[in-house]
Amino acid sequence: MKSDSIIPKFRKDLRLTVYKEDNTEFLILQDNLNLGSEPVLITSDFYHFIENLRFDATVSDLKSILSSFDNETINLIIENIEFLDNNFLLDNQNYLQRRDFIQSEYLSNPIRPYIFAGNSYPKDIKKLNSFLDDLFSSSTEPLSTSKASAIIVPHIDLSLKDFSHPVYCSGYKSVAETDFDLIVIFGTAHNESSDYFMLSRKDYSTPLGVVETNNEFINLWQDKLGYDIHINEFAHKNEHSIEFQVLLSQYFFKNKNFKILPILVGSFYNNIVNKSLPESDIHFYNLVQSFKVAISESGLKPLYIASVDFAHVGKKFGDDFDALNIIDELKVHDMELIDYILNNDKVSFIKKISDDCDKFKICGTSPIYSLLSVGDFTNTQLLKYNQWYEPETQSAVSFASVSLSN
Numbered sequence: 001m002k003s004d005s006i007i008p009k010f011r012k013d014l015r016l017t018v019y020k021e022d023n024t025e026f027l028i029l030q031d032n033l034n035l036g037s038e039p040v041l042i043t044s045d046f047y048h049f050i051e052n053l054r055f056d057a058t059v060s061d062l063k064s065i066l067s068s069f070d071n072e073t074i075n076l077i078i079e080n081i082e083f084l085d086n087n088f089l090l091d092n093q094n095y096l097q098r099r100d101f102i103q104s105e106y107l108s109n110p111i112r113p114y115i116f117a118g119n120s121y122p123k124d125i126k127k128l129n130s131f132l133d134d135l136f137s138s139s140t141e142p143l144s145t146s147k148a149s150a151i152i153v154p155h156i157d158l159s160l161k162d163f164s165h166p167v168y169c170s171g172y173k174s175v176a177e178t179d180f181d182l183i184v185i186f187g188t189a190h191n192e193s194s195d196y197f198m199l200s201r202k203d204y205s206t207p208l209g210v211v212e213t214n215n216e217f218i219n220l221w222q223d224k225l226g227y228d229i230h231i232n233e234f235a236h237k238n239e240h241s242i243e244f245q246v247l248l249s250q251y252f253f254k255n256k257n258f259k260i261l262p263i264l265v266g267s268f269y270n271n272i273v274n275k276s277l278p279e280s281d282i283h284f285y286n287l288v289q290s291f292k293v294a295i296s297e298s299g300l301k302p303l304y305i306a307s308v309d310f311a312h313v314g315k316k317f318g319d320d321f322d323a324l325n326i327i328d329e330l331k332v333h334d335m336e337l338i339d340y341i342l343n344n345d346k347v348s349f350i351k352k353i354s355d356d357c358d359k360f361k362i363c364g365t366s367p368i369y370s371l372l373s374v375g376d377f378t379n380t381q382l383l384k385y386n387q388w389y390e391p392e393t394q395s396a397v398s399f400a401s402v403s404l405s406n
Helices: 044-051 059-065 071-086 093-107 125-135 161-173 215-225 233-237 240-252 269-274 282-298 323-342 346-355 365-374
Strands: 015-021 024-030 040-043 150-153 182-188 197-199 203-206 209-211 259-265 302-307 312-314 379-390 395-405
Touching (some): 024 044, 040 071, 093 233, 150 161, 150 365, 161 240, 161 379, 161 395, 182 365, 203 240, 209 240, 215 259, 233 259, 240 259, 240 302, 282 365, 323 346, 323 379, 323 395, 346 365
Parallel strands (some): 150 302, 182 302
Antiparallel strands (some): 024 040, 150 395, 197 259, 203 209, 379 395
């Protein structure tokens, strides 16, 4: 970097996760846009040092501020800044140019490329088939139904085999004999919340091939709604909650002919804070009612999947305590929410979360509520429940599979 180069601040849209080791606090920097490298680990002190620099501070100013340090340390700090810049984690022209290029390239592609292969699941086809075969063999307990109308299943990382696979497996096996030609996926939107429902018109790809999005139905739904449905392709670009279900559906329903309707559901934060129902917003009400009319008139046979996790607690998620200390309390809370789902009681479900100020950070409130809004389910069953604890960050995530039938 040149002496007169201004030191940029960190981008405000980065996801920051606190990580502590040997009394040192670190931050994991994750780029939701995936413009550069894998997540980067830096000390909290370094992050705050950069953020607290004068907005127009230059490299020359930085050297003056660090004049008490030796040249080797100063050069290392500058090299670290250059590394962050090269990975587009700083808010400057370099980042903006990279972002605009990636977004333009993405919009021109009619297919949403898979991005979690090689990380959450194998990219090699032979290894992937073996991986998925193991996943769908991980639960052998008999189920009361194999023709459910809808399932609630996790979106926790597929790589957590012993924890997540039996929960995924039981959910999908409950719809093994369901007759459908459209899979409606309500996915948690982790990175963007520009509307209640954020759709994509792109077909979804995985290493197993491409699954077509039913744009004809989107057009019909939009006609019944009376105004434009919100299409947010970038919300889908780096989101895993739908990609995982597309992959699993491709493999599990390999002998079925179907299309998908990928819906990322935005945050219900305002409803939770204000203790109001989403239907109090006429826009959400219209979305749900027009969807139900469109499904009825389309002649399609839908299968619904809510791709959700439940609680997220511990230091990884901003808490100041070890999640292990509240594991039992967490399960009691989850089971109360699941009971509301089993009773098709969406009002009590969201009211419980609101009354508790979402203290356990439920990562499926809006997709579950949306699922219960579009369907009239009479037969429900909790299939499996599990929790995953990460000792390194003293954090935990809970998740479950539920079947719902009309």
